Structures are given as structure tokens and as C-alpha cells.
Amino acid sequence: MRLLGRSIKQRKPFESLEQEVFLEVLRTGAAMMQDLVDVLRRFGLTQPQYNVLRILRGAEPGGLPSGEVGERMVVSREPDVTRLLVRMEKLGWVQRQRRADNRRVVTARITEKGLRLAKALDGPVRRMHNRQLHHMSRRELNTLATLLERARRERGRP
Amino acid sequence: MRLLGRSIKQRKPFESLEQEVFLEVLRTGAAMMQDLVDVLRRFGLTQPQYNVLRILRGAEPGGLPSGEVGERMVVSREPDVTRLLVRMEKLGWVQRQRRADNRRVVTARITEKGLRLAKALDGPVRRMHNRQLHHMSRRELNTLATLLERARRERGRP
DNA sequence: AGACGTTAGTTGTTATCACAGATGTCGTCA
DNA sequence: TGACGACATCTGTGATAACAACTAACGTCT
Numbered sequence: 441m442r443l444l445g446r447s448i449k450q451r452k453p454f455e456s457l458e459q460e461v462f463l464e465v466l467r468t469g470a471a472m473m474q475d476l477v478d479v480l481r482r483f484g485l486t487q488p489q490y491n492v493l494r495i496l497r498g499a500e501p502g503g504l505p506s507g508e509v510g511e512r513m514v515v516s517r518e519p520d521v522t523r524l525l526v527r528m529e530k531l532g533w534v535q536r537q538r539r540a541d542n543r544r545v546v547t548a549r550i551t552e553k554g555l556r557l558a559k560a561l562d563g564p565v566r567r568m569h570n571r572q573l574h575h576m577s578r579r580e581l582n583t584l585a586t587l588l589e590r591a592r593r594e595r596g597r598p
Numbered sequence: 599m600r601l602l603g604r605s606i607k608q609r610k611p612f613e614s615l616e617q618e619v620f621l622e623v624l625r626t627g628a629a630m631m632q633d634l635v636d637v638l639r640r641f642g643l644t645q646p647q648y649n650v651l652r653i654l655r656g657a658e659p660g661g662l663p664s665g666e667v668g669e670r671m672v673v674s675r676e677p678d679v680t681r682l683l684v685r686m687e688k689l690g691w692v693q694r695q696r697r698a699d700n701r702r703v704v705t706a707r708i709t710e711k712g713l714r715l716a717k718a719l720d721g722p723v724r725r726m727h728n729r730q731l732h733h734m735s736r737r738e739l740n741t742l743a744t745l746l747e748r749a750r751r752e753r754g755r756p
Numbered sequence: 757a758g759a760c761g762t763t764a765g766t767t768g769t770t771a772t773c774a775c776a777g778a779t780g781t782c783g784t785c786a
Numbered sequence: 787t788g789a790c791g792a793c794a795t796c797t798g799t800g801a802t803a804a805c806a807a808c809t810a811a812c813g814t815c816t
Contacts, residue, residue, distance in 0.1 A: 444692065451682055454727075455724070456724065456727060456737065457739045457740065457743070458727040458728055458730065458731045458732075458739065459724075459727050460739075461731060461739050461742055461743050461746075462634075462727055462730070462731075463629055463672060464743050464746040464747055464750075465626050465627045465630060465759060466627045466672050466673065466740070467628075467630060467672055467746075467750060468623050468631070468747075468750040469622045469623045469624045469626075469627035469628075470626070470627075470672065470673050471750050472620055472623060472750075472753070472754070473624060473750075475753075476620075486801095486802090487748060488802090493770080497650060501713050505685075505764075505765095506764075506765065507763090507765075514621060514624050514625055514628065515628050518685045518801065518803090519803080519804065519805075519806095520802080520804075521765085522764095522765060522766055522767085523766090523802085523803095524802090527802095538765095542764090542811080542812075543810080543811055544764045544765070544810070544811045544814085545763095545764065545765085545811095546762065546765065564724045566613070566614065566617075569614060569616040569617050569620055570614075570804065571614055571753075571754040572616065572620070572749075572753045572754065573616045573620075573753065574616075574747060574754060575618060575748075575752045575753070575754065576745075576748065576749060578615065579747060580748075581615045581618075581619050582615065583741065583745065584619055584622070584742070584746070584749065585615070585618050585619050585622050587734075587738060587741065587745070588619075588622040588623060588626045588742070589622055589624055589626075590733075590734065590738075591630075591730075591731060591734060591742065592622075592625060592626040592629050592630075592728065594628070594632075594731075594733045595630070595730045595731065595733070596729040596730060596732060596733065597763090598811095609798090634776095644771095644772090646772090663794075663795095664794075664795065665794060665795075667791090676773090677773080677774060677775075678772080678773060678774075679777095679795085680794095680795060680796055680797085681772085681773095681796090682772090684773095685771095700782070700794090701779080701780080701781055701782085702780075702781045702782065702793065702794045702795070703793095703794065703795085704794080704795065704796095
């Protein structure tokens with residue numbers, strides 16, 4: 441009898457509401473990110489690279505220390521900003537310069553070429569976002585954003 | 599004047615509501631995932647590995663073809679299930695066997711050792727989830743889960 | 757000035773991921 | 787039965803991520 445009962449699969453896929461929310465957040469995030477990645481690859485860049493471009497464009501003029509770039513990354517705190525920035529420098533999108541008044545700090549700035557690339561992506565990315573969520577009302581989107589922020593910012597950790 | 603205006607940073611951090619939702623989903627997902635990863639590393643496994651254990655435990659008895667395991671993965675469709683499963687087989691958590699009646703298919707099953715590990719993780723993971731979201735009401739969590747599912751499933755793609 | 761702790765970034769190493777092409781197996785249809 | 791397309795997995799390769807140890811520069815305190 442136990443065995444028969446078990447064989448009814450997926451009747452209760454979630455063990456708890458909390459777990460359901462957790463999985464929904466991850467799945468939805470992964471799906472949305474994939475849409476972005478699909479757009480980006482047409483332009484030959486990866487998500488972390490695009491993320492850095494956005495951050496550095498927002499940090500103009502003046503640029504940002506490498507560490508702060510890492511902190512502002514969306515997906516992770518990126519323990520490896522150095523090499524990511526070095527790669528992007530080789531591609532000509534970013535310029536790195538050790539700060540004179542504090543030689544520990546390396547300031548990263550977006551280049552003209554990087555700015556052009558970022559600008560070229562604005563339209564496609566915005567359209568992708570609109571397509572993604574155009575079936576939701578303003579009100580629903582606001583609720584969603586608010587709840588997510590609350591879930592994240594006030595969440596309890598060990 | 600333009601320059602002065604621009605220097606007021608982060609006044610309008612989002613370009614659109616859609617983009618705000620996008621970023622909130624990703625950031626919240628990354629934060630929650632990090633909490634899980636922190637639990638998992640105490641037990642010496644990674645998120646994809648844990649994901650596979652959960653999938654295969656749910657697929658007992660009988661196991662699942664490698665390809666289907668990949669499809670059920672949360673974060674990505676994992677184009678590299680083969681090697682992930684091989685590694686887990688070496689660790690003794692998973693058993694792989696080519697199906698006799700269709701030699702193209704490799705069925706993966708969780709082992710006793712894998713089951714014990716998964717079981718040992720149940721408590722810590724459940725507690726982590728509760729901690730993460732205990733500040734939200736049932737009603738809020740339900741709304742959140744519903745909205746996320748709607749955002750993902752009905753979203754428009756190219 | 758010099759010792760010391762801190763900060764910011766760099767480097768080494770290993771594991772994993774993504775992509776693409778290759779391999780072995782199967783079902784079907786002439 | 788034998789050719790062929792489809793399917794499921796495997797393998798090769800290069801890029802990237804995670805983790806940890808290391809170096810250089812700075813601030814401060816004596």
C-alpha cells in the first residue's frame with residue numbers, strides 16, 4: 441500500500457510554501473536570464489560582461505574601483521573581478537588605471553567603444569524585457585517587485 | 599547644467615518597471631541560492647549535485663534517464679549532465695546503468711549512500727528555508743509564488 | 757621611523773561550464 | 787536487410803568560476 445501511494449508522482453511537488461517560493465524565484469530568474477543571454481550572444485558578450493558595462497556606464501564620469509564593481513554585480517559578488525576586467529580591457533571595452541593617490545586601488549572606466557556597445561544593446565534589451573513581462577499589469581509588477589525586495593532584504597540568515 | 603544633473607547618482611536606478619522586476623528576481627534568487635550553498639558546503643556538495651540528488655530521490659524507484667535529469671535541473675538545462683553524473687558516481691551517490699532494452703539510454707539512480715546524504719540535508723535545508731522567509735505571511739508567499747509562476751510561464755519570447 | 761594590522765588587488769590551482777562535433781543505437785521505410 | 791534520419795549520450799576544447807594563498811600599499815600607533 442505504501443508503495444502504491446508513493447507511486448502517485450508529483451502530487452505534492454513542494455514540501456513547504458517557503459520551498460515553493462525559493463524554487464519559483466530560481467526558476468523564474470534562470471528563465472529570464474536565459475532570455476537576456478540569448479540577446480547578448482548576438483552581440484558577442486556574456487552576462488557578466490554586460491553587467492560590468494552597465495555598472496561602469498552608470499559610474500561615469502570617474503569610473504569605479506574594481507572591488508566596487510564586484511560588489512554591484514547582480515548574480516554574485518564575483519570573487520574574480522580582476523580577470524574579468526582584464527579580459528574586457530583586452531577587448532577594448534574597459535580601461536584600467538591604478539590610482540595615483542592610493543596605489544592599492546585600480547579604477548575601471550568604460551571606454552568609448554564600450555559605451556557604443558552598451559548603447560547598441562539598450563534597445564534590444566529593453567524590448568526583450570517588455571516582451572518578457574507584457575502580460576502582467578503594472579499593479580502586478582509593482583507587487584512582485586515589492587514582495588521580492590522584502591523577501592530578500594529582510595530575510596533571516598544564520 | 600547637464601553635468602550637474604547627471605552627477606546626482608542613483609536617483610532613478612531603474613529604467614522601467616519590467617527591468618526592475620527582472621533585477622529583483624535575479625538578485626533575490628542569487629541571495630537565496632547563496633544561503634543554500636552555504637548550507638550545502640558544510641556537507642561537501644555543490645548546488646547542482648544537491649539538485650541531482652533531489653531529482654533522483656524523487657524518481658525512485660526506477661531512476662531516470664540522464665537527459666531527463668538534465669531537463670529537471672533548476673538553474674539551467676545543464677548541457678553537461680553526463681560528466682556531472684559520472685562525478686557523482688565516483689563519489690558513490692549515484693549509480694549509472696545502460697538500459698538493456700534501449701542501449702542509447704543511461705538510467706541514473708540514487709544509491710543508499712546518496713539517500714542518506716539527502717536525508718541528512720533535509721532538516722538543515724528546511725530550516726534554512728524557514729529562516730529565509732519567516733518574515734513573510736502565508737498570504738504574501740502565496741501571492742509571490744503565483745506571480746512568479748505567471749511571470750515565467752506566460753512570458754513572451756522571441 | 758618601523759612594526760603591525762588592514763585593505764585592494766593579483767595569481768595559482770582546480771573544478772566546472774558552454775559549445776560543438778562525434779559516437780553508438782534505434783526505428784522505419786524502401 | 788540495409789540505408790538513413792533521429793535520438794541519447796559522450797568527448798574535446800576553451801573559457802570561466804570558486805577558493806585560497808599571496809603581494810603591494812596604506813594608515814596608525816608607538
